[in-house]
Amino acid sequence: MLLSILYIIGITAEAMTGALSAGRRKMDWFGVMLVASATAIGGGTVRDILLGHYPLGWVENPHFLAITCIAGIITTGLARWIIKLKGLFIRLDALGLIVFSIIGTKVAMGMGLHALICIVSALVTGVFGGLLRDLICRQTPLVLHEELYASVAIIASGLYLTLLEFGVHDVTATISTLVIGYLIRMAAVRFKWRLPSFHLEGEGSVH
DSSP: OHHHHHHHHHHHHHHHHHHHHHHHTTOOHHHHHHHHHHHHHHHHHHHHHHHTOSSOHHHHOHHHHHHHHHHHHHHHHHHHHHHTTHHHHHHHHHHHHHHHHHHHHHHHHHTTOOHHHHHHHHHHHHHHHHHHHHHHTTSOOGGGTSSSOHHHHHHHHHHHHHHHHTTOOHHHHHHHHHHHHHHHHHHHHHHTOOOOOEEOOTTOEEO
16 A cells, blocks of 8 residues: 555656656657656566566556546646745655655565566666656766665665565565665765766776
């Protein structure tokens, strides 16, 4: 129940950020809904296709698709106000990332897949929505060069699996992962934590 509520909050927030990206590219309402939906539920869709997990989440629950489309359209009228709430959306995005990561892990676990695949499933669920948004909007994917993001999805999934392995109750493991994962992501934003980057100039150099 907790994950379901947080998931709806997460996809709503992600849909709004996707709509803002579409607005910066001056897209029409169809484009806004497309980018909003791709951002919010694209990760889960890619995960389900890769794992052969059918029906797709939004096919089984069409109201998820409706929520993302409506959130996208609402954003077109409230964009100026929403932009001022950047701090709130960063926090909701951080929470959504952890929720998506846990759900991705659970889906793979439910299919009886190896722990490594469960972590990959979490990564795809948490990150690919943002990747799709940036690719559609023709901009460099933020998750590949900003503060720790994909890494946080991996850490969250690994933590969740570890807690379960040690016999921690699922609810406790879920809440613990939500709190710790959220704090790590927010710390990464606050202190600008990044993985080492690769800069190729001339003969190339690594920084």
